[in-house]
Amino acid sequence: MLIDANTCFGLCPRGGRDLSLATLLAVLRRHEVDQALAYSLRGVEYDFLSGNEETRRVCQEHPQLLPVATVHPGRHVHCRDEILRVADEGFAAVRFFPDVQGWPIVYQPFLDLCELLAEVGLPIILPAGPPGQQTVIGERVGPLGINVLLIGSGYGTNAETASVLARWPSLYTESHMYDTPGTLEYVGEVAGFDRLVFGSNSPDRSFEAAYHHGACAHFTAGQRADFLAGNLLRFLGRGGD
Amino acid sequence: MQKIDVHGHFGLWNFPIPGTNRVEHLLALCEQHDIRHTACSSVLALCYSMEEGNAEIAAAFAGHPQLLAYVYVNANFLPESVAEMERYLSLPNFVGVKIHASYSGVNNADPKMQDLMAEIARRARLVKIHSGGPDVCGVLARWAEQYPHVNFIIAHALGTAVEDAARLAASHPNLYLEFCSSWAGAGKIARALDICGATQLLFGTDMDLIDPAFVIGQYESAGLTEEQKQAVYWDNPRRVLGLDDR
Numbered sequence: 001m002l003i004d005a006n007t008c009f010g011l012c013p014r015g016g017r018d019l020s021l022a023t024l025l026a027v028l029r030r031h032e033v034d035q036a037l038a039y040s041l042r043g044v045e046y047d048f049l050s051g052n053e054e055t056r057r058v059c060q061e062h063p064q065l066l067p068v069a070t071v072h073p074g075r076h077v078h079c080r081d082e083i084l085r086v087a088d089e090g091f092a093a094v095r096f097f098p099d100v101q102g103w104p105i106v107y108q109p110f111l112d113l114c115e116l117l118a119e120v121g122l123p124i125i126l127p128a129g130p131p132g133q134q135t136v137i138g139e140r141v142g143p144l145g146i147n148v149l150l151i152g153s154g155y156g157t158n159a160e161t162a163s164v165l166a167r168w169p170s171l172y173t174e175s176h177m178y179d180t181p182g183t184l185e186y187v188g189e190v191a192g193f194d195r196l197v198f199g200s201n202s203p204d205r206s207f208e209a210a211y212h213h214g215a216c217a218h219f220t221a222g223q224r225a226d227f228l229a230g231n232l233l234r235f236l237g238r239g240g241d
Numbered sequence: 242m243q244k245i246d247v248h249g250h251f252g253l254w255n256f257p258i259p260g261t262n263r264v265e266h267l268l269a270l271c272e273q274h275d276i277r278h279t280a281c282s283s284v285l286a287l288c289y290s291m292e293e294g295n296a297e298i299a300a301a302f303a304g305h306p307q308l309l310a311y312v313y314v315n316a317n318f319l320p321e322s323v324a325e326m327e328r329y330l331s332l333p334n335f336v337g338v339k340i341h342a343s344y345s346g347v348n349n350a351d352p353k354m355q356d357l358m359a360e361i362a363r364r365a366r367l368v369k370i371h372s373g374g375p376d377v378c379g380v381l382a383r384w385a386e387q388y389p390h391v392n393f394i395i396a397h398a399l400g401t402a403v404e405d406a407a408r409l410a411a412s413h414p415n416l417y418l419e420f421c422s423s424w425a426g427a428g429k430i431a432r433a434l435d436i437c438g439a440t441q442l443l444f445g446t447d448m449d450l451i452d453p454a455f456v457i458g459q460y461e462s463a464g465l466t467e468e469q470k471q472a473v474y475w476d477n478p479r480r481v482l483g484l485d486d487r
Binding site: 017182 | 254256257258259260261266270273274423424425426427428429448449450451452453454455456457458459461462
């Protein structure tokens with residue numbers, strides 16, 4: 001089974017990239033991806049209410065896509081209601097974009113929403129961000145006990161990922177920016193192989209780069225299966241032990 | 242398919258990369274991914290001491306014909322760079338010269354870099370450039386025209402400016418692109434292929450900073466025909482690195 005934790009669809013207002021739903025579906029079909037967490041870029045770039053509505057509709061039309069909601073804490077208005085609504089409607093997780101939207105992790109509107117998400121039991125997806133950000137996420141969100149998936153840790157932040165995951169058992173790491181030899185395995189050894197989650201950031205990034213890197217990693221068969229699907233299901237509270 | 246890698250490194254990276262800074266690690270990655278040669282520059286030379294780094298890589302690679310080396314030169318130290326080229330370019334493992342705009346803090350357009358390139362062109366037929374600064378494309382085009390006997394490898398195909406790099410390579414037959422990068426933009430190699438054709442493309446990994454698997458995934462999904470893969474993975478690197486003449 002193969003589940004991609006990191007996909008999106010929509011438009012990029014900065015141009016130059018085909019991020020359409022049709023392109024995403026073609027990538028998933030070409031690589032026989034069973035399921036993918038997906039969010040609408042409309043919700044990131046403009047309005048999370050209409051973006052989540054689009055995500056809901058698209059995921060109903062394409063059941064292999066698992067809906068991920070977005071909320072912009074800077075708007076404040078409607079944030080709590082929207083989280084309660086997407087939780088009620090079966091969204092898989094809520095993803096935040098402080099990097100795109102220009103707000104910091106230490107930001108009370110966001111931290112308030114994290115507490116609400118912990119209450120309703122919806123997992124959180126966040127960018128790993130620049131050095132130091134994962135540490136802050138661990139300190140501020142880790143104690144809530146809610147599952148958090150950190151997206152986009154690369155070689156400049158992999159050491160921090162290993163340490164933060166080792167300290168906070170509810171944190172997971174997504175793989176699309178892991179590109180150094182042996183680092184996925186190293187983080188697994190330090191923090192647990194059950195914390196590694198496959199993601200591609202399709203259709204913006206090359207699916208094959210992330211997938212081939214994971215495929216060539218020195219995992220046991222069980223670790224590989226968990227990396228490609230089982231750990232994400234456990235993160236979502238939808239399977240595993 | 243067997244491959245020749247034009248972009249490797251030897252040395253210590255301050256990232257969690259188990260086994261780095263060892264020849265055996267490079268050889269194991271080569272073995273895993275059917276890479277018959279990798280052409281590397283010294284991380285110590287890039288990050289700190291040009292002389293120590295070049296000496297270290299020369300000593301480490303001696304007796305390993307699979308491992309090829311670029312002599313690293315630094316525009317801040319012109320006489321010393323000339324001495325390094327004189328010292329190493331004739332050695333069996335060495336295939337060319339490496340310059341790096343950001344590690345040295347001297348961008349492509351800087352007058353010091355023009356002086357260095359003139360000295361390189363007197364001594365070498367191959368230079369791999371990690372570019373930086375203003376008017377990168379203009380400077381690369383001028384160098385390609387000014388020194389037609391030199392082959393230039395544009396490292397990382399200028400990153401996100403891959404289409405600019407491909408247009409340069411399309412109009413300058415001595416400019417070549419390789420695509421290793423942590424930025425795995427979807428379709429970037431295919432777009433370059435459309436613009437400049439497979440004859441200007443090379444296989445590069447950035448190992449052992451970047452895992453060859455991460456880069457091979459991108460090459461394998463670029464829509465290359467078997468003939469084009471043979472060119473990109475083997476024939477072109479072999480020709481550009483001068484391995485046919487050895």
